[in-house]
Amino acid sequence: xNQVTTYFSATSITAPIFGxxxxxxxxxxxxxxxxxxxxxxxxxxxxxxxxxxxxVTYYTDEExxxxxxxxxxxxxxxxxxxxPALTGIMLDSVPDT
Numbered sequence: 001x002n003q004v005t006t007y008f009s010a011t012s013i014t015a016p017i018f019g020x021x022x023x024x025x026x027x028x029x030x031x032x033x034x035x036x037x038x039x040x041x042x043x044x045x046x047x048x049x050x051x052x053x054x055x056v057t058y059y060t061d062e063e064x065x066x067x068x069x070x071x072x073x074x075x076x077x078x079x080x081x082x083x084p085a086l087t088g089i090m091l092d093s094v095p096d097t
Contacts, residue, residue: 007069015073019080026081033088042082042089049078 026045030037052074059068 004065007065008072011069011073012076015076016080019077020084023081023084027085027088033085033092038085038089042085045078045082045085049075049082052078 026041027033027038030041032038052071056068056071056075059071
């Protein structure tokens with residue numbers, strides 16, 4: 001139980017932080033949130049998140065614990081990476097009043 005708590009705590013703390021921090025440089029690299037490449041980049045990041053989420057359901061044994069933790073880390077990382085960019089894109093699409 002202590003091992004599960006340690007791994008899950010480390011995963012749920014580090015993955016979203018790294019994802020959110022790396023979102024800015026990646027979005028800037030493609031030209032910012034107003035670039036024509038911003039939305040396709042978010043789509044690619046979203047596909048990576050899906051690729052991390054889908055296999056988790058197939059691992060049910062205790063021996064697969066580290067694989068599940070790795071996939072969960074990837075899911076949280078890519079989910080946190082896509083969130084700031086998509087929020088900026090959505091806010092930019094609202095017309096000024």
